[in-house]
Amino acid sequence: MSGAIQTRLFRDGPLVHLVEAPGADVVVHRGSVGADETPAILQQLVSEVRWRSDVIRLFGREVPIPRLTAWYGDQGRVYTYSGIRLEPHTWTPLLADLRDRAGAAAGTSFNSVLANLYRNGSDSVGWHADDEPELGVDPVIASLSFGATRTLAMRRRDGSYRASVDLQDGDLMVMAGATQTLWVHRVPKVRRPVGPRVNLTFRTVR
Template identity: 45%
Template sequence: MEWLKLDLPDADLRIAPEFLAVDEADHLFAHLLDEIAWEVHRLKIHGRVVESPRRCSWIGDAAAIYTYSGSRFAPHAWTPTLLDLKSRAEIACDYAFNSVLANWYRDGRDAMGWHADNEPELGPEPLIASVSLGAERVMRFRRGRCGPSQGWLLPHGSLLIMAGTTQTHYQHAIPRTTRPLGGRINLTFRQIHRSTPVAPG
């Protein structure tokens, strides 16, 4: 499997464009569309509750409780398909995962806003393995909250690793596009080290 390094200072970004063969990626896309319990996540952004502009599902080991964008998510159980893909991502990355955030972008209007995956339960230098299936979308990175941004296309069947200090120095986003596009599923495998304590009261 060939890895390409994406050139950003103080980040560790590597992509295997052909992690999955096209036929397998096609099959997985169709299968996961059905198999995953897709939901609208309610997120707190700048103090306002908003609905995720895409469908999501938090899946993993029972203890892998994740708090992001002000909401706490208890995991759905692993499916056989996702467990198999997790093992293959673990071998490719030489890292262990206990959870995955699945996102389904139904078309170019679905998106993900600027953020860093820097929640405390991910640890200081998380390694996140991101598998993309379906329509190619651009993922943009910017230094801090307002640096100039740079984008890469994430191909069908690719595996992107975000590691080291990537989340410390950069934010990333999947912007909306008016290009007529089909659906895309993205799976970010993560290791949750401990759940965030529940606030008293």
């Protein structure tokens, strides 16, 4: 069986969309951060976050990952993904404020964030799940987007369903439950010209 995902509006102001897909517990809060704030936030994140360019080993070759990243968090909240070990930078006031807002919307508290800077349409993230052991079972992940709209594609690991959600400036997406166990996600490259986008994925490292 294969299925296309619908997003269903279930609450007004701010708009909340539920991604209806088996085993995916994904909610998008449209415009969670208002358009009066997002341009300045994007600019500040691009300029003040300590962006780094990493390489991963793929089939024996070192390949630069096609985006810039940064890891911020409470002291000692080390995160390792794709063989890259990240020591946390200290929260900036802006990141701490966004962390608290994301936590209030998601009904939890976060102690770390992976920041991604997609400089243009050539930047992307490949299929993966946020399922590293330090995130625990059924992690709650809140992802805040600023700048250009990019598509988050989702695929059930058993191949039965695909889904996609356009993440717009100011959107907050919350993934919970078995989403990371049953699904993988990616942000594909796009050919059309797109401006920069910053995505912040708030996490709780145990």
